[in-house]
Amino acid sequence: MPSIKSNHRANINFRRNNYDIHSLTMPKGEKEPIKSHATSQNESLNAFINRAIKETIERDNAKK
Secondary structure, eight states: OOOOHHHHHHHHHHHHOOOOOOOOOOOTTTTHHHHHHHHHTTTTTHHHHHHHHHHHHHHHHOOO
């Protein structure tokens, strides 16, 4: 059975190789309402933020 350290290291390597990571900051108090909305849509906070970004880009591009 792999050790916890090797699993953790494998997870870090997987994320590094498969995802671009960006830290998001927002004013205090805004995270919980956004997270609550995401949960009400059966999404994680990360999935909701990614969907919101994609939909906004599509809408902005449609205006052009």
